[in-house]
Amino acid sequence: MKKALQLFLTFFRIGAFTLGGGYAMLSLVEKAVVDQKKWIPTDEFWDMIAVVQSLPGVFAVNTALYVGHRVAGTKGAFAAMLGAIIPSIVIILLLATVFREYRDQPVVERIFKGIRPCVVALILAPSLRMIKSAKVTWKTAIIPIATVFLIWWCKISPAYVILAAIAGSLVYAIVIGRKTEDGGRRTEDVPSPQSSVPSQERKEAES
Numbered sequence: 001m002k003k004a005l006q007l008f009l010t011f012f013r014i015g016a017f018t019l020g021g022g023y024a025m026l027s028l029v030e031k032a033v034v035d036q037k038k039w040i041p042t043d044e045f046w047d048m049i050a051v052v053q054s055l056p057g058v059f060a061v062n063t064a065l066y067v068g069h070r071v072a073g074t075k076g077a078f079a080a081m082l083g084a085i086i087p088s089i090v091i092i093l094l095l096a097t098v099f100r101e102y103r104d105q106p107v108v109e110r111i112f113k114g115i116r117p118c119v120v121a122l123i124l125a126p127s128l129r130m131i132k133s134a135k136v137t138w139k140t141a142i143i144p145i146a147t148v149f150l151i152w153w154c155k156i157s158p159a160y161v162i163l164a165a166i167a168g169s170l171v172y173a174i175v176i177g178r179k180t181e182d183g184g185r186r187t188e189d190v191p192s193p194q195s196s197v198p199s200q201e202r203k204e205a206e207s
Contacts, residue, residue: 003072011083024122
């Protein structure tokens with residue numbers, strides 16, 4: 001119960017002070033979950049993000065559910081989810097009631113223009129960390145570049161790109177697995193220099 005309460009309070013703070021949606025909250029989630037609480041190791045955290053991005057639904061809610069379940073089971077998942085969505089619901093309801101009246105005010109427009117660059121930075125920072133954690137090299141950089149090209153330029157749905165990536169990864173894993181097995185068998189079949197020496201000569205050498 002204590003862990004569930006900690007999860008609720010952690011994600012409540014993150015949800016209350018994050019602008020820009022789920023990707024903008026990644027830096028805060030990493031700092032709280034990985035650095036401060038040490039609930040999840042860094043490598044597992046970014047593997048989790050890769051999985052969560054591929055799932056349907058709201059990214060922030062999926063992240064909270066995964067972390068909560070990983071830390072404290074079903075109760076933790078429910079507590080983290082509530083902590084993530086309650087601030088958003090309250091803030092959206094408040095904005096819906098008052099924003100229509102004040103959205104054309106110059107001060108409000110300037111506030112939102114100032115918020116936009118901050119949101120871009122909040123999204124860019126975890127993106128760079130994901131690149132580093134994924135160990136993208138010059139050889140593998142073609143994959144994210146091709147993904148951006150397909151989604152942005154060719155207007156292909158991200159769902160199809162994700163399915164293609166899953167299929168390609170499975171094919172690659174099967175091919176590499178077969179090569180590894182074949183290589184292991186060939187190594188076993190090759191006789192060692194010592195075994196090629198006749199047994200009589202080995203006995204004489206030992207004596």
